[in-house]
Amino acid sequence: MKRRRDRNAAIVLHTVLIAGLAIMIAPFVWMVLSSFKGEGEVRRTPPTWLPADPTLANYRELFERLDFPLYFTNSVIVAVLVTVGNLLICSATGYALAKLRFLGRRALFVLVLGNLMVPPMATFVPQFVLVSNLGLVNTFAGLVLPNLALAVNVFLMRQFILSIPDDLLESARVDGAGEWRIYWRIVLPLTGPALATVGILTFLGSWNNFLWPLVVATTEDKYTLPVALALYSVGQNQTQYGLLLAGSVTIILPILVIFAVLQRHFVRGIATTGLK
Amino acid sequence: MRTWARPTAVLAVVAAVALSGCGRDSGDNGTDDAAQPISEGKASGEITVWAMGTEGEKLAAFAADFMKENPDATVKVTPIPWDGAHDKIATAIAGGQTPDLSLIGTTWMGEFARTGGLDQLPTDLVKEGDFFPGAWDTAVVDGKAYGVPWYVETRLFYVNKDVAAKAGVTAPPKTWEELTAAISAFKQKGGATWGVSLQPGGTGSWQTVMPFVWQNGGEVTNADAFSFDSPQVSDALGYYESFFDAGLAPKDLPQGQLEPDFVKGSIGAFISGPWHIGILEGQGGAGKYDVWHMPSRKAATSFVGGGDLAVFKDAKNRDGAWKFVSWLSQPQTQVKWYQATSDLPAVKAGWDDPALTGDPMLAAFGDQLSDAKSPPAIGTWDQVAAAFDAEIERLVKTDETAADAAKAIQQKAATIGTGI
Amino acid sequence: MRLRRSAVGWSFALPFAALFAVFLVGPVLASLAMSFTDIRSADVRSPLAVTFLGFDNYVRLFQDEQFVKAAGNTLVVVLLGLPLTVVLGMAAALGLNSGLVRFRAIFRVGYYLPVVTSIVAISVVWRFLLQPDTGLLNSVLGLVGIEGPNWLANTSTALPAVIMMIVWRGIGFQMVIFLAGLQAIPGELYEAARIDGASRWAQFWHVTVPSLRPTLLFVTVIGSIGLLQVFEEPFVMTRGGPLGSTTTVAYSVYSQFSFGNYGYASAMSYVLFLAVVLLSILWFRLLRSDEVG
Structure with missing residues (x-):
C-alpha cells in the first residue's frame, strides 16, 4: 500500500520535475542547436528547432577571427587568481569574524554587510581612477586586485564557519594548538564543500565579468573571453546572431563542465559545515 | 544640516584628490587653449589606436601602407567592442590612460571634448572644405574642431x-x-x-x-x-x-x-x-x-552619422597620431578604406572614384550627404x-x-x- | 591579553581588510562624496572645481518622475520576483530531496544552468522566445487557446516578461541553497517525529520549515539585495522600455552614469543602498533565529 503510494508520488514528482527541467534548459538547447545554423536560418520565421542544414561555419569564423587560446588563457588566469585569492583571504577573514574575538570585529563585519548592499555601478568610476593612479591599467594585477577580496565571500565563509561547533576548536586550543594551526588543520578541512561553493560562485562571476576587464585592458593581449566575444558578435548596426550564439556556447561550456563535476560538493558546501 | 556639511566637505576633498591622481595637472580645460601645430616630416614612434567594430578589426592590416610610407612609425590598433566603448573611453580619459587616438561616435564628441580629454585639431592638418559639411560639424565643439570625420553614413x-x-x-x-x-x-x-x-x-x-x-x-x-x-x-x-x-x-x-x-x-x-x-x-x-x-x-x-577620429590630450605620440589621421583623410586612402570595409568616405573627393560612382545605390547616398545634418556637438x-x-x-x-x-x-x- | 587576541584576529583579517579598504571602501567613500556635488564626466580631470550641492541631488531624485517610476518598477520586481523564486526554488529542492527522485544530479545541473550563464548571451535566446507571432512562448500559449501578446513591446507585459526571465535565472540558486539547508537537517529529527506518529505534512511543518528558517532568512536577504539591484535583465532585454515600463533603479543609475552625471547617479546609488539596508533589517527582524546574524 505504502509502496504504491510512493510509486504514484514518484511518478507525479518526476513529471513535474521533468517539465520544470524542460523549461529551464529549452533556451540552451535552442541556443546550441542554433549555433550550427547559417545566418539566414537563425533569422527565419517561424524559427526552426533542428538545423535544416547543419554547419560549423559559425564556430570556424569565431575561431578564425579570434585568438581564442589567448583570450581563453587570460580568462583562466584572471578567474583562477581571483578564485584562489578569495578562497584563502575570505576563509581566513571568515574564520576570524566567526570564531575570534578582536577589536574592530563588529565594525569590520558591518562594513562587509554594508558593502554587499552598495550597487557596484556606484564605485565603478572611482575604482578605475584608483587603479590607473596605481599604474595597474592593462595589467593582470589591475584585472585581479579589485576582485580579490569580495565582501560577499567573507559573508558566506563566516556563515559557514559559524556552524562549526566551538567545542571542536576549544579542545584543540586546550591541546595547545595555535589559531593558525586550528584554521589550517581543522577549519579548512571542514569547510571543503563550502570552499567549493564559494569557489564556483567566484569563478563564475570572474568568468562572466565584462565591464571591468573591458575598461582595464587597453590592449587586446589582456582581453578576456567575454570582451573578445563582444568585439565580433555585436556590430554597430547589426547583430550576427549565429556568431553570437556560437560564442555563447563556447563561453558557457567550461563553466558547465566545472559545475557538473563539482555540483555534489557545491550543494553540500552550502549546508554541511562539520555536521557529520 | 550644518553638522553634516563638514564631514562631507572633507570627504569631497579626499575624493577629489584621489580622483585627480594626487595633483596631476588638473587645470587643463581643452576648450581654453589654442590649437597647436604639429612637427614637419614623417611620423615616427608607436601610435596606439582604439577602434570599434569592423573598423577595429580591419584597421590594423590597413595601416601597413602607412607604415611603409613612414618606416619609423608603428601603428598599434586595439579593437574594442561597441558595447561599452563609450564607458571605456570616458573612464580612460578620467584615469589619464588613453591611447594616442581613437574612433569616436559622432554624438560623443561634445562630451569628450569638454572633459578636456581631446586635443584640438592642429591648424592646417586638413581642409574643412574637403569634408561633407554635416559630418565636419560633428567634430566641432564650441566653435573649435577636435577631430575629423573618418567615415559617414546617411539615411x-x-x-x-x-x-x-x-x-x-x-x-x-x-x-x-x-x-x-x-x-x-x-x-x-x-x-x-x-x-x-x-x-x-x-x-x-x-x-x-x-x-x-x-x-x-x-x-x-x-x-x-x-x-x-x-x-x-x-x-x-x-x-x-x-x-x-x-x-x-x-x-x-x-x-x-x-x-x-x-x-x-x-x-x-x-x-x-x-x-x-x-x-x-x-x-x-x-x-x-x-x-x-x-x-x-x-x-x-x-x-548624417558615422565616426570621427580624435587625438587625446594624454597622447604619448601626439604628432604621429595626427599624421596618421591626416593620412586616413586623404581621398585615395578613403577610397581604399571603403573597399576594405564599405565605410563611406567622409571626404567629398573620395566619391569621384569609379569604385563608388559605379554603384547607383551608393551614388544616391552620396547625393543625400550634401544635404545631411547632425545635431550640434x-x-x-x-x-x-x-x-x-x-x-x-x-x-x-x-x-x-x-x-x-x-x-x-x-x-x-x-x-x-x-x-x- | 586582549591586545594579543586582537593581534591574532587581525592576522587573519588583515589581507582582506587592506584590499577591501583600498579597492572598495575608498571608492565607496569617493562616490558618496560625489553624490553631494554636481560632478559630471567632463569634470573628472579637475574635480576640485565642482560645486558642493549638499542634499540637492537627493531632493531632486524624488521630484524626478522617471526615478519615481523606476522605484515603482523595482518594487514590483521584488514583490513578484522574490516570492516566485523562493517558492519555486524551495519546491524544486523539496522534490529533489524527497528520496523518490532518480538522476538527481541531472536535475540539479539543469536547474542551475541558467544561473551560470552569461546573461548577455542568453538574452538573445529569450528575445527570440518572446517574439509575438513566432516565439516559443506564444506558440505554447496558442495550444491552449490563448493569444499571447507582443511581450516586450507592450507596456503592460514587458515588466512581467522581464520578471519571468529573472525568476528563470533565480530559481537554480535558491534551489541549491535550500537543498543544502535540507541536507543539513539532522535525520534524527525526522526519526523522532516519525516515532511520535507525525504524518508527512506534520513532519514538513514541524521539522522541515523551522529548520529551514536560517536558510529562508539567507535566501530572502540575498534575494532582495539581488532583486533591488536588478539591472542586467532590463538592460539586455528592453533597455528599460517601452515607455520606461521596465526601467529599474539600478538601470537608472547605469544610464545616469553613461550620461556622465556622476553626482546624480551616485545619489541614486545611495538611495538604493538605503532601501536595501532597510529591507534587510526588516527581514532580519521578521525571520531572525539564533543560528544566523
Missing part, C-alpha cells in the same frame, strides 16, 4: 520595387504630401500590410525623426538654447505621428521582422542607412528594392536624445499630441542643459 528610404509598381508610384515623392500619398498607396494598392516602417520610439529613433524636423526648418538649438518648442518641430512631429495614426506604420514591429517582411512586400518602405544594402542582400532582397532621397519641405535634409546630447526618444515613443503609442511632445522635449532638454 534614405528603402522601397520595395514590386509594392511601388503595384501602387503605381513611379518616381520618388518630392514633398511631404507626395510622400504620404505614396505610402498610403503602398498599403491601399501595393498589397503591403504596412506602407512604411518608422521607428516608434526606442533608442536612436531621433535619427529617423530629426530629418523631418530639419526638413521643416526646425533646429535642436538656437543660439545655445534648445529650440524644440518651435512650431517647426511640433509640425514635424505631427507629420511623423500621422503615419502611425493613419495605420500606415506599425507601432510594435517585433525585432528582426523588418527585413523579411520588407523583402516579401508586407512592409512597403523603411528609412535606414547604407548598411542595409548588405543586410537585405543576405536575406534575398538584392535587386528587389530602390532607394529614395528624403522628401522636401523647406529642405530635403537627412541625418553638445556635451549632453546622449541624454537629450534619450529624452527625445522617450517622447517619440509616447507620441506614437499614447494619445499625446505633437505639440505636447515638443513642449515636453523642450522642457526635459532644458532641465538637462547643454552641458556648457
Whole structure:
C-alpha cells in the first residue's frame, strides 16, 4: 500500500520535475542547436528547432577571427587568481569574524554587510581612477586586485564557519594548538564543500565579468573571453546572431563542465559545515 | 544640516584628490587653449589606436601602407567592442590612460571634448572644405574642431520595387504630401500590410525623426538654447505621428521582422542607412528594392552619422597620431578604406572614384550627404536624445499630441542643459 | 591579553581588510562624496572645481518622475520576483530531496544552468522566445487557446516578461541553497517525529520549515539585495522600455552614469543602498533565529 503510494508520488514528482527541467534548459538547447545554423536560418520565421542544414561555419569564423587560446588563457588566469585569492583571504577573514574575538570585529563585519548592499555601478568610476593612479591599467594585477577580496565571500565563509561547533576548536586550543594551526588543520578541512561553493560562485562571476576587464585592458593581449566575444558578435548596426550564439556556447561550456563535476560538493558546501 | 556639511566637505576633498591622481595637472580645460601645430616630416614612434567594430578589426592590416610610407612609425590598433566603448573611453580619459587616438561616435564628441580629454585639431592638418559639411560639424565643439570625420553614413528610404509598381508610384515623392500619398498607396494598392516602417520610439529613433524636423526648418538649438518648442518641430512631429495614426506604420514591429517582411512586400518602405544594402542582400532582397532621397519641405535634409577620429590630450605620440589621421583623410586612402570595409568616405573627393560612382545605390547616398545634418556637438546630447526618444515613443503609442511632445522635449532638454 | 587576541584576529583579517579598504571602501567613500556635488564626466580631470550641492541631488531624485517610476518598477520586481523564486526554488529542492527522485544530479545541473550563464548571451535566446507571432512562448500559449501578446513591446507585459526571465535565472540558486539547508537537517529529527506518529505534512511543518528558517532568512536577504539591484535583465532585454515600463533603479543609475552625471547617479546609488539596508533589517527582524546574524 505504502509502496504504491510512493510509486504514484514518484511518478507525479518526476513529471513535474521533468517539465520544470524542460523549461529551464529549452533556451540552451535552442541556443546550441542554433549555433550550427547559417545566418539566414537563425533569422527565419517561424524559427526552426533542428538545423535544416547543419554547419560549423559559425564556430570556424569565431575561431578564425579570434585568438581564442589567448583570450581563453587570460580568462583562466584572471578567474583562477581571483578564485584562489578569495578562497584563502575570505576563509581566513571568515574564520576570524566567526570564531575570534578582536577589536574592530563588529565594525569590520558591518562594513562587509554594508558593502554587499552598495550597487557596484556606484564605485565603478572611482575604482578605475584608483587603479590607473596605481599604474595597474592593462595589467593582470589591475584585472585581479579589485576582485580579490569580495565582501560577499567573507559573508558566506563566516556563515559557514559559524556552524562549526566551538567545542571542536576549544579542545584543540586546550591541546595547545595555535589559531593558525586550528584554521589550517581543522577549519579548512571542514569547510571543503563550502570552499567549493564559494569557489564556483567566484569563478563564475570572474568568468562572466565584462565591464571591468573591458575598461582595464587597453590592449587586446589582456582581453578576456567575454570582451573578445563582444568585439565580433555585436556590430554597430547589426547583430550576427549565429556568431553570437556560437560564442555563447563556447563561453558557457567550461563553466558547465566545472559545475557538473563539482555540483555534489557545491550543494553540500552550502549546508554541511562539520555536521557529520 | 550644518553638522553634516563638514564631514562631507572633507570627504569631497579626499575624493577629489584621489580622483585627480594626487595633483596631476588638473587645470587643463581643452576648450581654453589654442590649437597647436604639429612637427614637419614623417611620423615616427608607436601610435596606439582604439577602434570599434569592423573598423577595429580591419584597421590594423590597413595601416601597413602607412607604415611603409613612414618606416619609423608603428601603428598599434586595439579593437574594442561597441558595447561599452563609450564607458571605456570616458573612464580612460578620467584615469589619464588613453591611447594616442581613437574612433569616436559622432554624438560623443561634445562630451569628450569638454572633459578636456581631446586635443584640438592642429591648424592646417586638413581642409574643412574637403569634408561633407554635416559630418565636419560633428567634430566641432564650441566653435573649435577636435577631430575629423573618418567615415559617414546617411539615411534614405528603402522601397520595395514590386509594392511601388503595384501602387503605381513611379518616381520618388518630392514633398511631404507626395510622400504620404505614396505610402498610403503602398498599403491601399501595393498589397503591403504596412506602407512604411518608422521607428516608434526606442533608442536612436531621433535619427529617423530629426530629418523631418530639419526638413521643416526646425533646429535642436538656437543660439545655445534648445529650440524644440518651435512650431517647426511640433509640425514635424505631427507629420511623423500621422503615419502611425493613419495605420500606415506599425507601432510594435517585433525585432528582426523588418527585413523579411520588407523583402516579401508586407512592409512597403523603411528609412535606414547604407548598411542595409548588405543586410537585405543576405536575406534575398538584392535587386528587389530602390532607394529614395528624403522628401522636401523647406529642405530635403537627412541625418548624417558615422565616426570621427580624435587625438587625446594624454597622447604619448601626439604628432604621429595626427599624421596618421591626416593620412586616413586623404581621398585615395578613403577610397581604399571603403573597399576594405564599405565605410563611406567622409571626404567629398573620395566619391569621384569609379569604385563608388559605379554603384547607383551608393551614388544616391552620396547625393543625400550634401544635404545631411547632425545635431550640434553638445556635451549632453546622449541624454537629450534619450529624452527625445522617450517622447517619440509616447507620441506614437499614447494619445499625446505633437505639440505636447515638443513642449515636453523642450522642457526635459532644458532641465538637462547643454552641458556648457 | 586582549591586545594579543586582537593581534591574532587581525592576522587573519588583515589581507582582506587592506584590499577591501583600498579597492572598495575608498571608492565607496569617493562616490558618496560625489553624490553631494554636481560632478559630471567632463569634470573628472579637475574635480576640485565642482560645486558642493549638499542634499540637492537627493531632493531632486524624488521630484524626478522617471526615478519615481523606476522605484515603482523595482518594487514590483521584488514583490513578484522574490516570492516566485523562493517558492519555486524551495519546491524544486523539496522534490529533489524527497528520496523518490532518480538522476538527481541531472536535475540539479539543469536547474542551475541558467544561473551560470552569461546573461548577455542568453538574452538573445529569450528575445527570440518572446517574439509575438513566432516565439516559443506564444506558440505554447496558442495550444491552449490563448493569444499571447507582443511581450516586450507592450507596456503592460514587458515588466512581467522581464520578471519571468529573472525568476528563470533565480530559481537554480535558491534551489541549491535550500537543498543544502535540507541536507543539513539532522535525520534524527525526522526519526523522532516519525516515532511520535507525525504524518508527512506534520513532519514538513514541524521539522522541515523551522529548520529551514536560517536558510529562508539567507535566501530572502540575498534575494532582495539581488532583486533591488536588478539591472542586467532590463538592460539586455528592453533597455528599460517601452515607455520606461521596465526601467529599474539600478538601470537608472547605469544610464545616469553613461550620461556622465556622476553626482546624480551616485545619489541614486545611495538611495538604493538605503532601501536595501532597510529591507534587510526588516527581514532580519521578521525571520531572525539564533543560528544566523
